[in-house]
Amino acid sequence: MTTPTPAGPANRLANFFRPRKQAVASENKHRLDATVTKTTEESSQKSQKSIQVLCAENEALKNDNDALKKQCGDLQDRLQRVEQRLGIVGKDGDSDDDEQEVEEVDAQPEDGVDKRCTASKEATQSKSEKESSPFSFHRQAGMSRYDHRLLPPELWLSIIRWATHSQSVFDLPTFEPFHASFERQNKGEAGALAVRHAVVQVCKLWRDFGLSSLYEDVMVRHGAPALAEELGKTYGGEQLGTHVRRLELPYPYTGTATNTSSDLALQILQSCPGLETLVRPFMPGPPDAVRYEFPTRSHPFPNLKRLEWWHYNDAARSGGINSLIDVLCYSPNLQYLVVGGEMWSSAPSTSDALVLPALTTLRVRRINVIFVQEICRWQLPSLVHVVAEFPLEQDGLEDIWRMFGARLCTVEFGRHVGFLLSDQITPFLAGCPQVQKFNYFLNFTYPPPIFNQPCALQSISLHAHPCFMVTDMIPNSQERLERHLAFLSRSSFPALRRIILYGDWGDIIPDPLFTDFTQSMNSRGCLIEYATGDMHSCTPSPSA
Incomplete structure (x- = not known):
């Protein structure tokens, strides 16, 4: 027999909630299963995506590695061709000799250590690594038997000079056409100085070769005491100041607020013979x-x-430096x-005329009439x-032409x-x-009348x-061009044989005015040339 179930209120309430609990539990289970499934799918998708990204990155690295290997191979081929031109490749090409051979050095420095950048004799890199590594500098099949780093000193000096010199031309004591208008405009001085610092830290040989370029151009700034101390130090038996070739010395460092204020500047100058x-x-x-309260000493x-x-x-007024x-009097080779x-x-002015026997180039910036009169006394x-x-101002240039014009070239x-x-x-x-040569900027010079x-x-x-300046007093570029070409072609210049073009003439060459001008000058025996390479290298233009 079945035991009867009590039919009290509690049992009826339990029977009422039992189906609801089962439904809620079932719903929670379905939600949990859905969440787990969704999470699994997202994880799977992320894993597949990560695998794809890694595969792509791996493929890119593989391509980069192949490209580097090709570049290294090209560099090795170029090195071999250079060595062949220099005549330092073995007769047999050394195709079957994979071991590096370095000539013994007869002359050793005082400390008994070869300072040149030779390969280490204790290298233990395996033969397979030498042949497979694209970055290996060890000689492979077909390369020279001599280490390419054993270059003559003059070649090392030339290489380091090119690597450590900025693009701007170093201040020259000789005249260069149009160089004065573009001096010291290069922004690469800081980068060149950083390269010089790096070069002198590579090895003793490079330090010996690069030290002169590190100190050749010095600008006195806020670290003047440290600079004076540094220039007084010696390296290799020479004072570092002996390498200085150019010195920029601002006036604040030569003031004479006290009688010893200029001593530091004089110390720097004395360190730079x-x-x-x-x-x-x-x-x-x-x-x-x-x-400037006290006099300043002179320096030769x-x-x-x-x-x-x-x-x-x-x-x-303080004299000296x-x-x-005073400085001109102590500079006989200027x-x-x-x-x-x-x-x-x-x-102050000298009672006797100043004589500068070696001066070949005078460059005049903005000066007044009294300065011009002083120069004309020299x-x-x-x-x-x-x-x-x-x-x-006040026709100061005409005074210079009147005084020195007969001797100018x-x-x-x-x-x-x-x-x-x-x-x-x-x-x-x-x-x-x-005068035989005249240089001027076409767009910065007033077109003159015909000169006969x-x-x-x-x-x-x-x-x-x-x-790009155009005013009522300044004609536009087209009018300037027309009037300048008329001046050049119609003036009386019987000895004129060359007109040299500097800068970008791409917009002027196609102009019919310039074409007619070129034909007219060629018929008179005057060539129109383009300046190429350096300032002195010229080749005839295609239109000439």
Whole structure:
């Protein structure tokens, strides 16, 4: 018999909730199963995606590795061809010799260690690693038996010079066409200095070769005491200051607020006996910020070839290294002089005329009439080049042409809009009848009228650097071009044989005006040439 179930209120309530609990449990189970399934699918998709990404990255790395191997192979082929041209490859090509052979060095340095960058004799790299690694510098089949790092010192010097020199041309004591208008505009000086620092830390050989480039160009800044101490140190039996070739010395470091204020600058100069270029730059701040209360000592510059000087009268009163006249008197071999600034009548001047026997190039920035009169008092027997960066006030350039014009060979007008305001070419040609070369910027120079006086011009160099300034006094570029070409083609230049084009002439060459001008000049025996490579290398233009 079945035991009867009590029919009380509790049992009836339990019977009422039992189906609901079962339904809720079933629903939770279904939700859990769905969540697990969804999570599993997402994990599977993520895993597949990760696998695909890894496969793609692996394929990219494999392609990069293949590309690097190919580049290394190309470099090895190029190295072998260079060695063959230099005549240092073995007769048999060394195709079956995989072991590196290094010639013994007879001359050893004092410490008994070879300072040259040779391969280590204790290398234990296996033969298979040498042949398979794309980065291995060990000789493989077909390469030279000599280590390519055993180069003559002159080649190492040339390589390090190219690697550590910025693109800007180092200040030269000789004249270069249009170089004055583009000096010190390169932004790569900091990068070149960083490369020099890295080169001298590679090995002793590279330090010996690269040390001169590290110290050849020095600018005195806030670390002047540390610089003076560093230049006084010795390396390899030589003082580091002997490597300095160019020194930029701002005026704040030669002030004389006390009688010993300039001693640090003099100490730096004394540490640089081989100095060839000295720069006294323009002060961006107010000149009276530097005090000159005591006299300054002079310093000899027997090897100085180039001097860039911005004149300040307060500084000149202290004499010595702050006075242009004193520095010129102690620079007997000066070849290139750049001057700027204003000279007062109270500025000290020598009673006897200053003689600069070796000066060949005078570059004039913005100077006043008194400064021009002082220059005209100098005796410059070797002067042949004059660069005028700015048209001087009160016809100052005409005084220079009148004084030195008979001996000049080259005259150049700078890239300054001041030359667009008035005709500066006609007074120059009238004052320098014997000049042979004339350089000017086509778009920065006022077009002169036709010139029919006797003239010995043989070569005219034109630079096409653009100028976008147009006013009522300045004609537009097309009108300037037309008037300049008329001046060149119709003036009386019987000795003119070359017109050299500098800069970008791509927009001017197709102009019919220039085509007719080229034909006219060619018929007179004058060639139109493009400047290529360096400033002195020229090749005839296709239209010539």
